[in-house]
């Protein structure tokens with residue numbers, strides 16, 4: 547197989563010589579060349595007429611993208627989708643959004659810079675270079691200065707390049723070739739053993755940290771608190787329950803006990819204290835759909851999503867239920883009925899009445915008479 551030429555190198559002894567050489571190579575019209583020195587040399591950028599790196603554009607582009615994403619998502623969540631009043635400030639409160647915006651800008655800009663540099667400029671994952679492991683590289687990383695004219699240069703001609711370099715005072719002129727075979731050492735036993743050791747050590751360390759360390763003092767101090775957990779046993783009370791029952795004959799704050807609890811029906815009529823306004827019915831609909839529709843169905847027909855997994859409730863449009871007064875409906879909701887559980891603890895009294903009003907609307911809609919329809923037409927709705 548023919549060897550592929552990478553370029554021609556030459557060494558120089560002093561910084562002044564290398565600056566002159568860089569200038570000379572550039573003036574001869576070469577563009578694909580590079581200069582190697584053990585330390586940065588002043589004036590080199592100018593001698594090579596290097597343009598500023600393009601990496602900055604990538605950084606700027608991704609930085610601005612970060613700014614935009616941060617501002618947009620905060621605007622969308624805080625001012626559009628779920629506006630929340632926080633401390634009386636406007637929904638789009640720019641000063642409060644600055645830290646996040648700044649962070650995301652910096653995050654995207656830096657990530658893009660590093661990843662862009664590695665991939666676009668260093669051709670990651672390629673991690674080798676024909677100049678590696680050459681005597682040229684050893685010299686220029688130690689005490690010499692060097693130039694390499696690459697074979698991809700449009701003006702490249704091997705003899706001309708060599709004469710140009712020696713004309714500029716270069717010595718030890720070499721031809722550099724691409725390595726013939728790439729050296730993949732993935733299955734090297736040493737490497738495999740190294741991977742196994744790393745895997746064992748990291749999993750051991752993680753196991754120890756998550757399963758042992760956090761249960762040792764002082765890390766457990768937060769766990770051992772002077773308090774009773776709801777489901778925990780305690781030695782403090784004689785019955786060993788840490789959750790306490792209500793004290794006999796008392797009522798919790800803000801709680802109005804339901805006087806017909808446990809009875810089949812209210813013994814005196816309970817009057818609906820609410821008016822079925824549009825707002826009230828909207829509330830009733832919302833709560834009905836949340837709490838009742840899973841079993842009773844969206845329209846109270848008893849045809850719910852749970853069909854078959856729970857005893858089917860009867861239709862709320864039966865003559866029986868339609869004949870009930872509002873208090874009876876309220877009673878079933880608060881008290882439950884046979885397999886239907888009580889919803890007393892989930893739903894507030896005014897919400898319960900709103901549900902009752904909404905059930906009345908459903909019933910009316912399902913059993914509308916011609917007169918009802920004509921009345922609605924007359925109202926022009």
Ligand code: HEC
Nearest residue numbers: 837838841857858859860867875878879883884885886889
């Ligand atoms: C977990 C399922 C379930 C949910 C949720 C549920 N119910 Fe029921 N409901 C039933 C069942 C089952 C029955 C029939 C009980 C029986 O056998 O007497 C019933 C019966 C009723 C009855 C009496 C119907 C009759 O003909 O006797 C009313 C009124 C009622 N529910 C209202 C409601 C309201 C209002 C809600 C919402 C707060 C609600 N239910 C939520 C399952 C449910």
